[in-house]
Structures are given as structure tokens and as C-alpha cells.
Amino acid sequence: MKDRVYSLLSLCAKAGRLTSGNFSVESAVKDNKAYIVIVAKDASKNTKKLFDQKCNYYNIPYYEYGDKDSLGRFIGKEMRTSVAVLDKGFADQIINYISINENMEA
Numbered sequence: 001m002k003d004r005v006y007s008l009l010s011l012c013a014k015a016g017r018l019t020s021g022n023f024s025v026e027s028a029v030k031d032n033k034a035y036i037v038i039v040a041k042d043a044s045k046n047t048k049k050l051f052d053q054k055c056n057y058y059n060i061p062y063y064e065y066g067d068k069d070s071l072g073r074f075i076g077k078e079m080r081t082s083v084a085v086l087d088k089g090f091a092d093q094i095i096n097y098i099s100i101n102e103n104m105e106a
Contacts, residue, residue: 017087034084035091
């Protein structure tokens with residue numbers, strides 16, 4: 001299932017419906033443009049806390065998923081700690097696959 005999440009993130013990036021990097025993601029959250037925020041599991045505790053609190057405040061789904069190298073590689077960038085999906089359709093599909101993946105790991 002992980003491959004499907006990364007594939008959707010890649011498609012989303014190619015469609016121009018994804019932003020990455022802490023500053024850009026934070027701006028998307030504050031502007032209510034983000035439909036989902038994904039932070040790498042190997043991000044710093046401060047970064048995770050920041051986005052967890054911001055997303056909770058703005059009522060945006062927040063997930064810790066994958067690692068910085070993979071997030072960056074699949075969207076055609078260097079390492080990325082955080083990404084925000086700016087399209088509801090993509091976001092809904094990604095949330096679905098992350099949920100399936102979490103259930104399989106449990």
C-alpha cells in the first residue's frame with residue numbers, strides 16, 4: 001500500500017496540486033488550501049508537534065508517514081520533511097490508502 005500513497009503523491013506533484021517544505025506547507029495550512037498534511041516519520045519532534053497543532057487548529061487531517069528521503073524522491077525533489085496536498089480528490093484517496101496501510105500493520 002505504501003507504493004500507492006507515494007504514487008498518488010507523485011501524481012499530485014505532477015498535477016501541481018502539492019506543496020512541500022515546512023514554510024510552504026505551513027502557509028497552505030494557514031490559508032486553508034491544504035486538504036491533508038503528511039510529515040515524515042523521521043522528522044524532528046518540533047516539526048511534528050508544529051504541524052500536529054496547526055492541523056488540529058485548522059481541522060486538517062495530519063499523518064506521519066514514510067521518511068524524508070522517500071517523500072522527496074517521489075515528488076521529484078530533494079529530502080522533504082512535510083508535504084501538503086491541495087486537491088480534495090487526491091487527499092481523500094491518500095487518506096484511504098494510509099488508513100488501509102495502518103490497519104494492515106496493526
